[in-house]
Amino acid sequence: MKNLLQHLRGQYGELFPSLCDDHPDIFPRELYTWEQFLWACELWYSNSMNVMFPDGKLRTCLIPIAGFLNHSLHPHILQYGKVDTAANSLKFRLSRPCSAGEQCFLSYGHFSSSHLISFYGFLPQGDNPYDIIPVDIDATEDDSITSNSTHMVRGTWLLRNHNIFYYGLPLPLLDHLRRTQSPKLQYNTLLQANLENEMEVLGRLRSIFDCVMESLGAADLHDRENTSWDVRLAVEFKDLQRRIVSSILSSCDTGLKLLKNEWCRCLAEDSRG
Template identity: 35%
Template sequence: MSSPVLKALVAARQKCLTEDEAYWDPKPDFTRPVSARNEAAALSWMLDHQAAVCRGGPADVAELRALCANYCVRLGAATPPEQQAEEQGGEEKATAAAADSEPADAGPDGAVHGTAGEAAVGSGPEAAARGGLTSSSSGRSFGAGSVEEALQRWCTQRGVRGAASPALFGRGGGQRGGGSSSGTAAQPPPPLRGLRADTAVAPGDVVLHVPADLLISYETAKKSDLGKVLSALPLDLSDDSIALIWTCVERHEPEAPHAPFWAALPHSFSTALSASQEDVALLEGTPLHGDAVRARQHLSEAFESSSPAFRSLLGAYPDYFKPEWFSWESYLWAAELWYSYGIQVQFASGDIRTCLAPYLGLMNHHPLPHVVHFSKVDPETGCLRVRAFRPCEAGNQLFLSYGPYSNAKLLLFYGFAVRDNPADEVELVLQVPPGAAATDRRALLAAGLSLEHRLRAGGRLAPPLLSCARLLAAPPPLLKQWRRMPPAEVKAAVAAPIDAESEAVAMGLLGDAIEALLRPARDCAARLRSQEVGKEAREGFAAAVGGEEQTAVGPGTELRRFARVYVDGLVRVLEDALAAVRRGPISPRSNAA
């Protein structure tokens, strides 16, 4: 018989189920983990309600803590990520990093800064998941005089409390981003900046308290002197436009209230938004390529629409404002900052605002995090309460989760990708076959089915995807019959195969749609491999003649590394889905995360 704590876990899993998780399995087995996100949310909820969950006293508390401690193992990890030799996930937001010989007080140019917050630690926190990174179990402290030490001191003075300190993790001992296996020695990755547990962390411990008045929101920008000037201009600037322009200026102001925060940020980001045209072109043939082109075009148009404000400020205050503050590069930096570090925070008033969270932004992302709930201001303390749901040994890196994001989203907005990302998925949009029955098919789809679906690794075919394919493959006479039925009965009719012939047609439609994505994705993967082989050949030749290939670890290098992780994952998802289609659909229970 299940214990009261296990029964509470089953109820918590059900309570924390999202629409996305229900998409993959409409009737999950709540007696086992549904997904990494769901399990983390369920355990966090139980810790928040420990008094009600653990009514049996110390024995129940011990059982709950054991469940929290075994979280990673239940989700399939041999050891927790902070103890693994090869880091599969958290990494920092932006650029290059200190070499092994460099001191740990090198500052923002001496440590890799990734992008990410539950909007993404690329959004909020500092480091972001990077596939294949070396993760030292004990971080190295930053020295006196470093921007990290200054940030910690300033945050402490402003009321930040907790048991976590900035540190460098890893010593560049392995490849990142899906490096080639040709045997040529690749340039090791730099260390990553993150937050280290100062003392042993137990389930339920609060590792950080961040005062709400330390947060930087759009309201912060609007209420500033510059924000008031911008709001008064007859340009109808949006809140986010005002925030970006304010950021372009505030980061250069030495007397700014948040000056230590600005100083500790990376000087550049490595997202697909700021990648070179050449690097973006490497992604051609993938869904991310189109997303990146559209996002970059949107930012370019936003920059142009803000140009009148730039001219007004430069004309009115020529002795203060500098033209380079309003350059495209400066504007893009500000946009990437808010995309990758911004988190959605619910304040005590109930308002939800996009915020930059100093210090919390240093914490890196991992699919198996220590923290998942960190974006609500506690009305009693007036702070963001960053609470761990699983233990962490002293000296190890603390991780949070930006959310269950695909590698495409992580690379576009946060500048990294996660090898074997459990949340990785590919959008699949089906098409209504032409012909006389097209009108009936569209009418039935409008009754509750969608043409837009998703694929994941492992041959996971979501029930709504199969239902849609069956409707698109159904014979016209059956469509006429279905149009006279209530939508619920139609959904029930396509939840299972109609007949062998129609099922074969449905699987054929799915196979064609998947192959249309797979062919260009394979071409892209081959192109990236070819580029790596050429680079390794140049490095090998340089070594043979006693020279050294001069390759910098910069934003472009980082994006190309993670492009391989993204594209390899894309091909894997599509190949798994195609194999599943060819052998017939998998039952929903086999699809469970």
């Protein structure tokens, strides 16, 4: 959010007060203040939408009435509206039925909750698949998966495979940690060395997210109904982050139990010869 405000402040500085000085009849100073500019930007970012014009070009517009359509993770409208010159109207194609009297939702885009809070001022209801927590981990020179050390982690409830070697966790992150831990091992085989390496990997990952959870602090349990809407949004967003981190920690713990059981089984088989 700070970066966005800095960007807007820079844009404002490039335009004003130069325009006010050069064209005072068009840009009177009392109307083109920073506060008014910020209000206009908020209006544009939160209400504008793409429209297909008859010439086949997409243009970003502010549209009365249509601008009141709310966002949903399961919207009725997925694509842009299209100008119908014959009916002199703007039409939106539904991707699923919307009954008479039912609120019609559209998609503002594939945005994370942090983006929706920053640009639209709300937190979506339900599990947003675009909510991620970036994790910075030192990359090695032979890391072929990514040229940087940032990995994106989602809530593990969004992934189906929670079996051994997967755990509901992102494979690029797991593979990076595996190579860092023991680059010569072959993975996804139930050998004792692999299982021990996996336990080290999950232990390291758990340690990383223990620190993340600690940085988020304890849950804020004060009376939220009587707080301002922006403070309440901030608290709810932090709760969401805790939920994501908690799911990662739980997946690590469950994975460690799976690995320990398999490791004990391998030891038992080795002891029997």
